[in-house]
Amino acid sequence: MIYEKPAFYTFSHVAIGFAAVWFPVLGALMIVYQLAQLILDVRFFVLGPHIKKGNSWQHTTLKLAEMGFGYGLGLLVRRLSLF
Secondary structure, three states, rough: OOOOHHHHHHHHHHHHHHHHHHHHHHHHHHHHHHHHEEEEEEEEEEOOOOOEEOOOHHHHHHHHHHHHHHHHHHHHHHOOOOO
């Protein structure tokens, strides 16, 4: 099951992935954070803040894919020396 989330969270996952190109520890922490949520079967929300019960592999995979997209974009930008 993939849960609905505000666009802010999608943007934040992409942005963290992008930043992880220059700050690899950020990417590693995000992966650990996402896996911890999956193992605990909860979802933490910064905007709120609150915690909701329920998580899934599909939902976690989507969030990590968003981060992976940002990481790929960051690699492209760095390779083209745009930033």
